[in-house]
Amino acid sequence: MRFEGGCRVWARRVAWLVGVLVVACGAAGAARAQCPSSDNIGWARGSTVRFFLDPNLSAEQKRQIRWGLAEWTRANSVNNARVRFEEDFTGQNFQFHLHNGPLGAGTPAFANKSFRSDGTVVAATLTYDLNATFPGTNTRIVDPNQPGFDTIIIKLTLHEVGHTMGLDHPPVPSGNACNQPDGATVMNYICNVNDRSDNMPLAVAECDRGVLNSLPRYPPFNQTPNPIDETRFFVRQHYLDFLNREPDAGGLNFWASGIESCGANARCREVKRVDTSAAFFLSIEFQETGYFVYRVYQAAFGDLAGRPVPITIQEFLPETQQVGRGVVVGVGNWQQQLEANKNAFVQDLVTRRRFAARYPATTTAAAFVDALNANTGGVLSQAERDALVRDLAAAGNTPQARASVLRRVAEDATLAQREFSPAFVLMQYFGYLRRNPDDPPDPNFDGFHFWLNKLNQNGGDYRRAEMVKAFIVSIEYRRRFGQ
Numbered sequence: 001m002r003f004e005g006g007c008r009v010w011a012r013r014v015a016w017l018v019g020v021l022v023v024a025c026g027a028a029g030a031a032r033a034q035c036p037s038s039d040n041i042g043w044a045r046g047s048t049v050r051f052f053l054d055p056n057l058s059a060e061q062k063r064q065i066r067w068g069l070a071e072w073t074r075a076n077s078v079n080n081a082r083v084r085f086e087e088d089f090t091g092q093n094f095q096f097h098l099h100n101g102p103l104g105a106g107t108p109a110f111a112n113k114s115f116r117s118d119g120t121v122v123a124a125t126l127t128y129d130l131n132a133t134f135p136g137t138n139t140r141i142v143d144p145n146q147p148g149f150d151t152i153i154i155k156l157t158l159h160e161v162g163h164t165m166g167l168d169h170p171p172v173p174s175g176n177a178c179n180q181p182d183g184a185t186v187m188n189y190i191c192n193v194n195d196r197s198d199n200m201p202l203a204v205a206e207c208d209r210g211v212l213n214s215l216p217r218y219p220p221f222n223q224t225p226n227p228i229d230e231t232r233f234f235v236r237q238h239y240l241d242f243l244n245r246e247p248d249a250g251g252l253n254f255w256a257s258g259i260e261s262c263g264a265n266a267r268c269r270e271v272k273r274v275d276t277s278a279a280f281f282l283s284i285e286f287q288e289t290g291y292f293v294y295r296v297y298q299a300a301f302g303d304l305a306g307r308p309v310p311i312t313i314q315e316f317l318p319e320t321q322q323v324g325r326g327v328v329v330g331v332g333n334w335q336q337q338l339e340a341n342k343n344a345f346v347q348d349l350v351t352r353r354r355f356a357a358r359y360p361a362t363t364t365a366a367a368f369v370d371a372l373n374a375n376t377g378g379v380l381s382q383a384e385r386d387a388l389v390r391d392l393a394a395a396g397n398t399p400q401a402r403a404s405v406l407r408r409v410a411e412d413a414t415l416a417q418r419e420f421s422p423a424f425v426l427m428q429y430f431g432y433l434r435r436n437p438d439d440p441p442d443p444n445f446d447g448f449h450f451w452l453n454k455l456n457q458n459g460g461d462y463r464r465a466e467m468v469k470a471f472i473v474s475i476e477y478r479r480r481f482g483q
């Protein structure tokens, strides 16, 4: 019942086929966590892999695939692999091709990697076959009409990209591959439609990170002096972590020369580094992309259940990358591009299952606006609220009109002001530490609350609160780059 990959030898390189193990079995029993095994065949350490999403993928598939690749880029930015996945929109210069195509029975996704004799992957193809069925049945493994469809392609992508990183499936305990604790590794198996039992996690797990960091091809970063102390390295890292892009030459020179103008004055350099760092959160480019995404989520869904924030880093990164696509503030027609990206984002969001489940078509214009307003803690004045209800009703309460209302609430000046400090603190975790505030080593949001209180006690002044400084000198941040 299991799919086993085959291999074939090419001249000077080998293509190794790896697929998702699909296992038809009963309910999972209790079992010890099994981390993935490895073949140590992965992308070159520190490389940027350009990926191309084939036009035959649906919009929903693309959304989920981008999530999976953004999550791997995030995970790699704190593990030793440091492999970045960057989208190629031209279709002319890519190493990693993702597309739909026919696969064998029981195989909803399949990674084919080409690598050199030293095991370094130089190209890969990831094929999806959403019509695949469980072996010996007519039951679809991925079913658009069943719960879980809005995350199953993320899980398949995390799994298959894991294969291209050098990970392999975990050992099968007691002969039953479904005897695997839920979510222990992205290399787990699918045991039911759309993985409704959540065997496969939506984020690269500690288990996966540990195995990658143990591979010979991904040794630890232990250079001294730490490269993050070097000015241009420091500035470039901020472009990658906050703006999701390589620096433009003008920007890189501007920020680097600001720090270098201090010469050997250590106190001056420290102040300039902190201010340079904060400038990325404060920049128009970030405020109009990352902070915009944060506010849209706040307006659409409110805070996450049991958490004081509206969005996870796994949700945040792929959305922000799409809103920022092709936008470099001050360059070319960036304003039109940004406007088009923002509209495309909200228009897409309102058609997704999560949004539609929360706001069925039967929701009246008044109930819709009131729900969004409640999500923001009531930032709308009565007049603003009434105007939105009137406009939405007049436009027929269509998805397009709802998207427009969502955007107007997200861009309300009171909301932007009210959420500024919480978002600033959250972005310390997202930008510098590349994790959620309650991810390990933090067990909860105590650290988040500590910094938010400190920021508030200092009137929102990050310098007096010493917040940015604390993050950029933290051991956790510095260990991303060296000793």
Ligand SMILES: [Zn+2]
Pocket: 018, 019, 020, 021, 159, 163, 169
């Ligand atoms: Zn697999």
